[in-house]
Amino acid sequence: MTVTRTDLANAIRALSMDAVQAAKSGHPGMPMGMADIAEVLWNDFLVHNPKDPGWINRDRFMLSNGHGSMLHYSLLHLSGYDLPIEELKNFRQWGSKTPGHPEYGYTAGVETTTGPLGQGLANGVGMALAERLLAARFNRPGHDVIDHHTYVFLGDGCLMEGISHEACSLAGTWKLGKLICFYDDNGISIDGHLEPWFTDDTAKRFEAYGWQVVGPVDGHDPEAIKAATEAARAEQHKPSLIICKTIIGHGSPNLAGTHDCHGAPLGENEICLTRENIGWPHEPFSVPEEVYAGWDARGKGEAAQSAWNHKFKAYKEAYPEDAAELERRMRGELPAGWNDTVKALIDGLRQEKPNIATRVASGKAINAIAPTLPEIVGGSADLTPSNNTIWKGATELVPPLISGNYIHYGVREFGMATVMNGLSLHGGFLPFGGTFLIFSDYARNAIRMSALMHQRVIYVLTHDSIGLGEDGPTHQPIEQVNSLRLIPNMTLWRPCDAVETAVAWTQSVENRKGPSCLILSRQNLPAQNHTDETVAGIAKGGYILSEAANGQPEGVIIATGSEVALAMGAQAKLAEQGKHVRVVSMPSLEVFEKQDAAYKESVLPAKLTKRLAVEAGSTGLWYKYVGLNGAVVGLDRFGESAPAPVLFDKFGFTVDNVVARYQAL
Numbered sequence: 181m182t183v184t185r186t187d188l189a190n191a192i193r194a195l196s197m198d199a200v201q202a203a204k205s206g207h208p209g210m211p212m213g214m215a216d217i218a219e220v221l222w223n224d225f226l227v228h229n230p231k232d233p234g235w236i237n238r239d240r241f242m243l244s245n246g247h248g249s250m251l252h253y254s255l256l257h258l259s260g261y262d263l264p265i266e267e268l269k270n271f272r273q274w275g276s277k278t279p280g281h282p283e284y285g286y287t288a289g290v291e292t293t294t295g296p297l298g299q300g301l302a303n304g305v306g307m308a309l310a311e312r313l314l315a316a317r318f319n320r321p322g323h324d325v326i327d328h329h330t331y332v333f334l335g336d337g338c339l340m341e342g343i344s345h346e347a348c349s350l351a352g353t354w355k356l357g358k359l360i361c362f363y364d365d366n367g368i369s370i371d372g373h374l375e376p377w378f379t380d381d382t383a384k385r386f387e388a389y390g391w392q393v394v395g396p397v398d399g400h401d402p403e404a405i406k407a408a409t410e411a412a413r414a415e416q417h418k419p420s421l422i423i424c425k426t427i428i429g430h431g432s433p434n435l436a437g438t439h440d441c442h443g444a445p446l447g448e449n450e451i452c453l454t455r456e457n458i459g460w461p462h463e464p465f466s467v468p469e470e471v472y473a474g475w476d477a478r479g480k481g482e483a484a485q486s487a488w489n490h491k492f493k494a495y496k497e498a499y500p501e502d503a504a505e506l507e508r509r510m511r512g513e514l515p516a517g518w519n520d521t522v523k524a525l526i527d528g529l530r531q532e533k534p535n536i537a538t539r540v541a542s543g544k545a546i547n548a549i550a551p552t553l554p555e556i557v558g559g560s561a562d563l564t565p566s567n568n569t570i571w572k573g574a575t576e577l578v579p580p581l582i583s584g585n586y587i588h589y590g591v592r593e594f595g596m597a598t599v600m601n602g603l604s605l606h607g608g609f610l611p612f613g614g615t616f617l618i619f620s621d622y623a624r625n626a627i628r629m630s631a632l633m634h635q636r637v638i639y640v641l642t643h644d645s646i647g648l649g650e651d652g653p654t655h656q657p658i659e660q661v662n663s664l665r666l667i668p669n670m671t672l673w674r675p676c677d678a679v680e681t682a683v684a685w686t687q688s689v690e691n692r693k694g695p696s697c698l699i700l701s702r703q704n705l706p707a708q709n710h711t712d713e714t715v716a717g718i719a720k721g722g723y724i725l726s727e728a729a730n731g732q733p734e735g736v737i738i739a740t741g742s743e744v745a746l747a748m749g750a751q752a753k754l755a756e757q758g759k760h761v762r763v764v765s766m767p768s769l770e771v772f773e774k775q776d777a778a779y780k781e782s783v784l785p786a787k788l789t790k791r792l793a794v795e796a797g798s799t800g801l802w803y804k805y806v807g808l809n810g811a812v813v814g815l816d817r818f819g820e821s822a823p824a825p826v827l828f829d830k831f832g833f834t835v836d837n838v839v840a841r842y843q844a845l
Contacts, residue, residue: 183474185402188223189215190458191258191471193431196250197454198464199271199278201445206272206280209428209441210248213399214333214364217424220405221331221362222255222477225413229481230260233288236510237488239328240311240606244301245335245364246281246294247443253278256289258467258475263287265465284605284633292605293633296625298341299598301361304332305351306602308359308419313557314608316583318506323495325488325506329413332361336369340378343626346595351419352390353579359419360412365396366428372439383423392418399424431458509555509608512636512692521552522686526715529678533707538741539642539700541678543568545685550574550585553610553689557603559587560614560640561596567614567642593619597626597639604635610689612638616648617657617699620664630695631669637695638688643702644674645796645815646831647742652821659798661699666801669694671770674795675718676744679710680767683718687771699741703824706745708765721771722783726751728760735790736762737842738805743794743813749835754842761842762788769801792842796833813841 192215200206221241228238243252250271257263263277270276277287281295291307294300308330315326338344351359363382367374383393392415397404405424412420429441432454446454455461462468496503508515525548534541550556550571560569570576570586577584589596593615600611620627620641630637646656665672671691673684681700688696708714708725717723726748727733739747747763754761764783766772772780784791784805791810793802799814806812815831828834832841 183470185216185219187471188474189219190431190460191467191475192218192251192254193458194455194460194462195254195257195268195465195467197446197451199250199253199268201448201451202269202464203272204445206250206445207247207443208250208446209368209443210245210335210364211251211254212432212441213366213426213428213430214248214251214362215430216400216402217333217362217364217405217426218251218255220402221409222259223475224406225409226331227328227484228477229485230256230289230478231482232485233261235485235488236607237326237328240291240304240307240330242292242300242304242307242330242332243282243294244298244304244332244338246300249278249280249282251333252282252290253287256287258472259477261289263289269465292601293629296629297335297337298339298343298347299626299629301332301334301338302343302347302595302598303602303605304330304359304361305347305356306599307606308351308356309354309599310603310606310609311358312354312356313583314506318502320495320499320502323491323498325492325495329358329360332359333364334361335364336366336374336378339363339380339382343594343598346592347598348386348391349389350589350592350595350599354577355390355417355580356419357416360409361419361421363421363423364399364426365423366426368428368437368439368442370439370442386421390418392420393423394420395423396425397422399426400430433457505554506608512607514690515552515554517552521549525549525682525686526679529682530710530715532678534678535704535706536678537701537704538675538677538681539566539568539702541675541681542640542642542685542698542700543571544678545682547571549685549689555608555610557585557587557609557611558613559589559596559611561589561593561619562591563615563642564588566616567640569612569614569640589613593622594626597623597630600637601626601630601633601635604637605633610636610638612640614640614642616643616655617641617660618643618655620660620697627664627670627695627697628667631667634669634694636692639695639697640700641697642700644699644741645701646819646827647701647703647796647824649702649824649827650821653818656819657797658815658818661795661797662801664697665769670697671695671768672697672699673768674699674741675767676739676741676765677705677707679708679715680718680765683715684767687719701742703742705742708744708748718765718767719771720775720779721768721773722764722766724762724783725765726763728762729755730760733760733762733788735792735842735845736764736784736788737792737794737838738764738766738784738802739794740766741795743796743833746833746835746838747794750838750842753835753839759843790845792838792845794833794838796828796831809845811841811845813838
């Protein structure tokens, strides 16, 4: 049997329609439509090693239109990754390595979790940026050890999502020539033909961003696809968009070109007709050995990695310190001396006891730790002076992009978050980015994706609560803190002073299991007295900041952030009245919940049922700690426009009100 390109592409079509049919759900249309494009890219251009999916210098491949996941799973299976045919038969089932959308960490060879349209494209921008920055830092004349491409498949839906505008505008500005995107221009979405709702001139749009646009080309003509890809690779200073005209469900005699094959199985009868139509007489999930041989990338991948290993060995001999640093960064390990940096930072703030806003304290922490972390890449969504995110000695990324570690993202909160996810997923970087807490809503889905993928990404979210003041309810976060706390794998910190802020920063840097949100104040906050014991307690998420004067508390006041000072004031006033209470600072509920039962009992003993929580935000989550007989001083309505002191007074965030609410328990 002589295997043709069409035979290789038809293997994708057959596996995709069979798996969707077996699962009784899924999206066969896109894999069948993009099969020819995938065959050319993966067999002629993509540099990867199925036996080592984590190889540093592999090309990165993103399936931004992740609903077509069977395309990706077929490619991984056919080219030799650890994804046996049984996993394809188990598509979309419990415990399989083939979930409905590609998920990072589940399937070898999947570089990022996709499904929310446009985010794979935006992650690709971050990955291409990572390649560019690592190459600028580590490559030397004759030693190009970082030299790979980022390829993205995307569809109409990705381009309709607003995130595509934010991320692609940045990619053009940054001149990411090794980013190549294949646009599946099939004119169909779930609702049908696109003409009534998507009439953009996509080519002109991307040209305006500063991209090279190739095509349109026939997405079912391998030679045209190959020529377009070569043209894209030849352009070194612009990202490329290859517009591929395709037919959704290509090969299906009755459903091709219609929305009926977008998100539903073809049906047994149509699958039989499709097999006949494309000349694929094989049983479901059966692929001839000759076709497997035509797809097998293991030998080619091993040879490519072996050649790179030889190149890296020479690099290591010529530049041993650089090689060791690159390897450390790609492993995600902290540099030597990190603990000394942390100790010096915290000890200095304990001695200084500055009465400053926690956003300012965050700036101090960044200035202390960033110079010791070469992998750190900071930034802000056009709020650098307000977020205090830049540090002395930072190198700003300014086109023409060569190197740098501080990014001005512009007013693109969502784009910033998705690019940071791409930087983290690529490896070699610890990204953080700042905006106002209220605008975390713009970035919410990317923050959620950081958590879903367990990525070490740090969100610096300043101007918390009604303390923002005169900008009013549109800018005053009320529900944002607790809504972020509800995201699994998220660690949220709301520190009360400079020392808590420094601990929050260092814990976030050390957290390799997921993202962190630092919730920071605009207004100055008083420094608390910290001992070695309280500093250790901060790192546990919650601790006794101030014990009752007589050592025998009758109740407890729990607070975070700016409201810790209110709790301390209320404790003093209650003591004057003969009521002895404990003050617990709870900068991170998530970290506190990870402590053992004995520690949590020592901080919040079950016998202390008289409990009051104080936080300038929504109240719902706090009843877990105060119980139904406790109370919460919070805010379950939108704020108002007025100076911050007036707002705190009007909304009851005063010592007198905290005392009164405690007394009423």
